[in-house]
Amino acid sequence: MDKLSVIIIGGGLSGLSAAVELCARGHRTLVLEQHRHSGGRTYSFIDAATGDSIDNGQHLMMGCYHATRRYMRIIGTEYLTLLQPSLRIEFLHPSKSSLRLACPPLQAPLHLLGGLMRFKGIPLKNRLEMLRVAKQLFYTSLSKEQELDKLNVEEWLIKLGQSDLSRKFLWDVITIGALNNHPKNVSALMLFRVLRTAFLGKREHSSLLLPRAGLSDVLVNPAVEFIRRNGGEVLLGTEVSKVHFEDEKIVSVLTQDGKKIRAQVFLSAVPWFGFERLLSNSGISSELTVKTPSREPYDPDRFKASSIISIHLWLDRTILDEEFAALIDTRVQWIFNKSSKAMNPLSHIAVKKQRTEEKIPQHLSLVISGAQEFIEMSKEELLTIAMKDLQRVLPKAKNANIVHSVVIKEKRATFSPSPGLEAIRPLPETTFSNLFLAGDWTNTGFPATIEGAVLSGKKAAELICEFKTSH
Numbered sequence: 001m002d003k004l005s006v007i008i009i010g011g012g013l014s015g016l017s018a019a020v021e022l023c024a025r026g027h028r029t030l031v032l033e034q035h036r037h038s039g040g041r042t043y044s045f046i047d048a049a050t051g052d053s054i055d056n057g058q059h060l061m062m063g064c065y066h067a068t069r070r071y072m073r074i075i076g077t078e079y080l081t082l083l084q085p086s087l088r089i090e091f092l093h094p095s096k097s098s099l100r101l102a103c104p105p106l107q108a109p110l111h112l113l114g115g116l117m118r119f120k121g122i123p124l125k126n127r128l129e130m131l132r133v134a135k136q137l138f139y140t141s142l143s144k145e146q147e148l149d150k151l152n153v154e155e156w157l158i159k160l161g162q163s164d165l166s167r168k169f170l171w172d173v174i175t176i177g178a179l180n181n182h183p184k185n186v187s188a189l190m191l192f193r194v195l196r197t198a199f200l201g202k203r204e205h206s207s208l209l210l211p212r213a214g215l216s217d218v219l220v221n222p223a224v225e226f227i228r229r230n231g232g233e234v235l236l237g238t239e240v241s242k243v244h245f246e247d248e249k250i251v252s253v254l255t256q257d258g259k260k261i262r263a264q265v266f267l268s269a270v271p272w273f274g275f276e277r278l279l280s281n282s283g284i285s286s287e288l289t290v291k292t293p294s295r296e297p298y299d300p301d302r303f304k305a306s307s308i309i310s311i312h313l314w315l316d317r318t319i320l321d322e323e324f325a326a327l328i329d330t331r332v333q334w335i336f337n338k339s340s341k342a343m344n345p346l347s348h349i350a351v352k353k354q355r356t357e358e359k360i361p362q363h364l365s366l367v368i369s370g371a372q373e374f375i376e377m378s379k380e381e382l383l384t385i386a387m388k389d390l391q392r393v394l395p396k397a398k399n400a401n402i403v404h405s406v407v408i409k410e411k412r413a414t415f416s417p418s419p420g421l422e423a424i425r426p427l428p429e430t431t432f433s434n435l436f437l438a439g440d441w442t443n444t445g446f447p448a449t450i451e452g453a454v455l456s457g458k459k460a461a462e463l464i465c466e467f468k469t470s471h
């Protein structure tokens, strides 16, 4: 097989995943990343004040993240994750105590049925009505998927007789967590696919897969090392400003600092807005370049961003004993106990090495997804919201004081999978024979996730390997 020279624009997970696959097969691969760090929207850094490793936002994975787990096995980091034996989520609510979805160790999907039946704290009537959604998951077809993509999640759940309570205590938590927007704004098809992928395979597919170290240690830096060890290169601080084309083929890229780099094949692994900018700088129309899985033409304006805010709090006392919990009837939706040894044992080693002063009792990471209405708030306003929410659901928070805090706003954390968008999410091939596309926004079948990004990179790499230079 001929070894190709490949340029990958973008060093996020989709670009790194493609580069890992290509380097493993001996192709000469160069990743160009505009920032001084790889990982894109998935990275961690050391907080100067505490010496703790913190993520740009807590990321949750699932047992059904097959491409991601394979990627971690290749780069040697799967041991840095913790897979629940069976799905278990603690819920914190201002007035209800002991709410827990804990699936018993039965075969899928019986484990889900068992979990729903044991979901005490909400009336049996509501738990039985949740089974109607479960029943829907057993059958799919093209026409069913097309019908689902016309509905938003709220409409679908109401059609399936889900009461306000069932939606609030279960489906909304899953929807906002997985699709990063409110049920009114996102396609029922996306939730249907997430639930099918998680609950219809093996039991472990629906288990949560937690990173036990900083995201850069689990998903990013070891990939860069793998690429370099296998003959590839990742150039940081290198923004691609244009691509040049001749006779329906891309021939080179131009970097911001004026370097022209030629290759045989090019992969764009940047988000939709970056791709749009790159093509318009190059005098190319994205509508004429992108291929969609339907008859509908590509339209970049239909992609809208959704935000995530992460609030890291270091408190003067321990207020949360669980490793993580979902919050209900609050603005904060998830809380992660970063001081828990089970969840983040390696950060403890890092802390011990780097910090000389007294250890702060508890480090929590709080998440607000679908956070458009909070994104312009000041750090102080967000900290007030965070402490008020904690005090509503955790009695011990009443006397807690903030020792240190970091707030990270990711305005364009993900695209929002609105109804109808599936029809125009780009295929990996384009109308240029040697230009391919990857990224969580492309036609992966998943919402904007680590799994979508890694899978898209793998698929694009497979197509590149089939590329004939005679094209």
Ligand SMILES: Cc1cc2nc3c(=O)[nH]c(=O)nc-3n(C[C@H](O)[C@H](O)[C@H](O)COP(=O)(O)OP(=O)(O)OC[C@H]3O[C@@H](n4cnc5c(N)ncnc54)[C@H](O)[C@@H]3O)c2cc1C
Binding pocket: 009, 010, 011, 012, 013, 014, 015, 032, 033, 034, 035, 038, 039, 040, 041, 042, 056, 057, 058, 059, 060, 061, 238, 239, 240, 241, 269, 270, 271, 274, 278, 308, 309, 310, 410, 412, 413, 414, 438, 439, 440, 441, 448, 449, 450, 451, 453
């Ligand atoms: C706060 C937060 C929380 C999240 N939580 C979860 C979660 O719990 N579970 C989950 O599965 N997913 C989660 N996600 C989503 C997940 O992080 C993304 O889907 C994934 O990282 C996207 O990877 P990507 O490669 O498609 O894009 P990106 O990560 O955006 O990578 C694109 C890269 O291209 C670079 N680039 C852009 N333009 C150029 C150019 N012209 N030249 C050179 N480089 C360029 C960018 O700098 C970037 O590094 C979360 C995201 C955020 C922000």
